[in-house]
Amino acid sequence: MTRRIMAIFVLALLAALPAKAAERFITVASTTSTENSGLFKHILPLFEKKSGIAVRVVAVGTGQALRLAERGDADVLFVHHKPSEEKFIADGFGVGRFDVMYNDFVVVGPKADPARIAGGRDAVAALARIAGARAPFASRGDDSGTHKAELALWAKAGVDVKKNGGTWYRATGSGMGATLNTAVGLDAYALADRGSWAAFKNKGDLTIVLAGDPALFNQYGIILVNPEKHPTAKAGDGQAFIDWIVSAEGQRAIASFAVEDEQLFFPNATAAPRS
Numbered sequence: 001m002t003r004r005i006m007a008i009f010v011l012a013l014l015a016a017l018p019a020k021a022a023e024r025f026i027t028v029a030s031t032t033s034t035e036n037s038g039l040f041k042h043i044l045p046l047f048e049k050k051s052g053i054a055v056r057v058v059a060v061g062t063g064q065a066l067r068l069a070e071r072g073d074a075d076v077l078f079v080h081h082k083p084s085e086e087k088f089i090a091d092g093f094g095v096g097r098f099d100v101m102y103n104d105f106v107v108v109g110p111k112a113d114p115a116r117i118a119g120g121r122d123a124v125a126a127l128a129r130i131a132g133a134r135a136p137f138a139s140r141g142d143d144s145g146t147h148k149a150e151l152a153l154w155a156k157a158g159v160d161v162k163k164n165g166g167t168w169y170r171a172t173g174s175g176m177g178a179t180l181n182t183a184v185g186l187d188a189y190a191l192a193d194r195g196s197w198a199a200f201k202n203k204g205d206l207t208i209v210l211a212g213d214p215a216l217f218n219q220y221g222i223i224l225v226n227p228e229k230h231p232t233a234k235a236g237d238g239q240a241f242i243d244w245i246v247s248a249e250g251q252r253a254i255a256s257f258a259v260e261d262e263q264l265f266f267p268n269a270t271a272a273p274r275s
Helices: 003-016 032-036 039-051 062-070 082-090 123-133 145-157 176-186 194-199 235-246 248-255
Strands: 025-031 054-060 076-079 094-110 137-139 169-171 190-193 206-210 217-225
Touching (some): 032 054, 032 194, 062 076, 094 123, 123 206, 137 190, 176 206
């Protein structure tokens, strides 16, 4: 067989081989806390191995994640601001909402604690003291779930940070990691979700100064993007992911995630998987 005939034969064999199947995947719009804490790196390989469905996570603030899902740029929404999630469903963008897990927010600040709030358990009173002392405070300022929770606390404290923030209140417009870096640089207070704080490496002189207030409870929910609103949404595979997350197996996977032996998320799913 000549080289020319051999080459033609090889090319014909290659052409006859089936094309590699396109990757089967879903897109999940979620928060920086679930991504930066390392939770997704821990649980997604388990789901992908079981289902054959890859999960592509877009990790942004809750507000931006909601807007992505509203545009149909995601199949599943996995965030942590229940009022916004309920509005998302009421507006027809989502199908069902299920609790998945919870943790809490913490107030971090410099060990010197100029506002004298360390050891307390009243987050609203603590923010009022920070404002009264005009102690530096770094806010995400990005419409994330953490930012929304922070603004609700300021409102309860009777502090209008937009009008009275002055130079002591710094809105970074950034994610949790960048905001914590700003807080470190300014010796400032900040509100952080516990998962992001535990995974954050550049703590500097900052420490947790307040935790344990029920007002700092942080619930996460999951929602399927409505395929009637967005026909391109991968409803079947998206629902498969939701079913797994709320199943006993998915809940065990969440519970088993820890950083330095500290469990960061506590499963509390409100639904059994669909049959």
